[in-house]
Amino acid sequence: MESFVISERFAEQVARTPEEVAVTAGAVGLTYQELDARANQLAHRLIGLGVRQDDRVAVLLERSIDLVVAILATVKAGGVYVPVHDDYPADRRQWVVDHAEVTVLLADTAKLAGGLPTGVPVVVVDDDPATAEQPVTDPAVPIHPDQLAYVIHTSGSTGHPKGVAVTQRDVVRLIFNTEWTVARHARVLMVAPYAFNVSTYEIWMPLLHGGRLVVAPPGYLGAGALRDLIRSEGITGIHLTAGLFRVLAEESPETFTGLSEILTGGDVIAPNAVRRVLDACPDIVVRAMYGVTECSLFSAHNPLTASFVPGMLVPIGNAFDDATIHILDDRLTAVPNGIEGEIYIAGRGVSRGYLGRPDLTAEVFVADPFGAPGTRMYRTGDLARRNDDGLIELVGRASSQVKILGFRVELAEVEAAMASFPGLAQVVVVVRELESGEKRLVGYVVPESGDVDLGALRAHVRESLPDYMIPAAFVQLASLPLTANGKLDRKAMPEPDFEAAAAYRAPETPLQESLCAIFASVLAVPTVGIDDSFFDLGGQSLEAMRLLSRIRAEIGPDLLINVLFDIPTVAGLANHIDDVATAAA
Incomplete structure (x- = not known):
């Protein structure tokens, strides 16, 4: 009889x-036997600290082998791993730990310097003598398939994240679904933030099928670093958000040479981006994916091969064979092909709900009128239709939740963070779509009196929200525009004007002149001075990837994306490039 328990499958x-x-x-690796032994030792350590079945264990480490050991050990101990995003501000980290009522926090020495959440015992995984003294044998904790495997937090409309509780059974059923071609995922690159649901694929797909999990270095990866990792490590399978996939497809589709399969999704997928990658790498399968954290990552898919013909949209295909996708109207009646409706997901993967929030769970986990008595389906808030071929096409959102850089964002949570800034009478956040199809948040504020220090507002929001939830621009208004019947007129909100943070200073060298031109092109602004910050001009991580690809193609150096975060001006980057060239010479 097949097991639906992660540790038993491992x-x-x-x-x-x-x-x-x-x-x-990098150069460090563990065999299955060695990984098992190290995870067993840490599992015994957790049990000694009181971790029992369904107890939550927070995980806050750099992307590393120790991170993989920590997650596997938590599962072996019968616990529930709660990833804490290492880019979260301190207050948000603390909230996640408190909300999940964790028993133990697993960290590493790299995270000690930045401060850890308080009020819970801490085990420093890479520097804990007590763990090294534990037995290497399996703790043999009895685990039921319907116990929780993990709790991952997503953006919430109440001003705080929501913890989605997913069971062992749902993880195993996803990883062992018969529609996967396992050989294409023999070597999977772990590159996404582990606090997001795609880590379910990145970790468990290779480890439960006898493949190899290749852990990318900590931090952001540029196109060049990603390309080198794919080639040097023989990566066969990878997941990228639709936005990042588009940037790499436009700038350097050869990055994917050698891969067997690319999974992409999280937002609308650009058809021409798929075509560019398939032209450059005709043997690759680009698999369009659809799913939500509440339904254990993936529920639908559409494998695209060299014969793909771009249309207006890339269909997300059809449900995996153990999941069901309904497209329904507001009376929960199935709509005909070609008609938009809302996606409801049933069958495999529908999670237990939101940890500690039965009210929010009841709102979106509803009785399934098409299934057996007692079964539920999840109301996604996504709008879709079936085309003439019966394939599902994703067309937008029905709620105030949006996708930014592939991550789900509740506008109400961003507005709550802005509203806590003193001196504001009204706040509203609007989604602006660029010509490229990418979406950006813009925050509009009406002050109680005088003017708002928009720079201080940005810094304030950054203290409570992760980077992807921070508006690309803040705009002060005398009043919010209203429709004739007194409702907020979001369409009448003025376009943001990205202004330089400093007085304009013209380029003084050919290198600075080239960089200013690249900055302006990527950011779609008329001019850029050498002291202007890339991020103050509206740049975010996807534009950063595009910028570094252009710099590599037009100037030569292959810069790490962390360099741009540390040195976001033309003047600073030009000096850095000159210094690197001098050192090389």
Whole structure:
């Protein structure tokens, strides 16, 4: 009888391939037997600290082998791993730990310097003598398939994140779905933030099938670094958000050479981006994915191959064979092909709900009128239709929740963070879509009196929200525009005017002149001075990837994206490029 328990499936794989390499990070690697032993030791340590079935264990580490050990050990101990995003502000980290009522926090020495959440015992995974003294044997904790495996937090309309509780059974059923071609995922690159649901694929797909999990270095990866990792590590499978996939497809589709399959989704997928990648790499499968955290990551898919013909939209295909997707109207009646409706997901993967929030759970996890008594379906808020071929096409959102850079964002949570800034009478956040199809948040504020220090407002919001939730621009208004019947007129909101933070200073060298031109092109602004900050001009992580690709193509150096975060001006980048060239010479 097949097991639906993660640790049991992993134990079966260890028995089959004990000497095969399970996980690598740079030059360091562990075999399945070695990974099992290290996870067993940490699992015994957690049990000694009181972790029992369904107890939550917070995980806050750099992307590393230790992170993989920490997650596997938590599962082996019968606990529930609660990833804490390492880019979250301190207050948000603390809130996640408090809300989940965690029993233990697993961290590493790299995170100690930045401060850790308080009020909970801490084990520093890479520097804990007590763990090294534990037995390497499996703790053999009895685990039921319907116990929780993890709790991942998503943006919430109440001003705080929501913790989605997913079971062991749902993870195993996803990873062992018969529609996967497992050989294409023999070596998977772990590159996404582990606090988001795609880590379910990145970690468990290779480890439960006898493949290799390749852990990318911490921090953001540029196109060049990603390309080098794919080639040097022999990566076969990777997941990228639709936005990042589009940037790489436009700037350097050859980045994907050598891959067998690319999974992409999280937002509307650009058809021409798919075509560019398939032209450059005709043997690759680009699999359009659709899913939500509340339904255990993926529920629908559409494998696209060299014969793909771009249309207006890339269909997300059809449901996996153990999931069901309904497209319904507001009376929960199925709509005909070609008619828009809202996506409801039933069958495999529908999670337990929101941790500690039965009220929010009841709003969107509703009785399934098409299923057996007692079954539920999840109301996604996504609008879709079926085309003439019966394939699902994603067309937008029905609620105030949006996708930014592939991440789900509740506008109400951003507005709540802005509203806590003193001196504001009204706040509203609007989504602006660029010509490229990418979406950006713009925050509009009406002051109680005088003027608002928009720079201070940005800094204030940054203290409570992760980077992807911070508006690209803030705009002060005398009043919010209203429609004839007194409702907020979002369409009448003025376009943001990205202004330089400093007085304009013209380029003084050919290198600065080239960089100013690249900055202006990527940011779609008329001029850029050498002291203007890339991020003050509305740049975000996807534009950063595009900028660095242009710099590599037109000037030569292959810069890490962290360099841009540290040195966001033309003057600073030009000096950095000159220094690197001098050192090389």
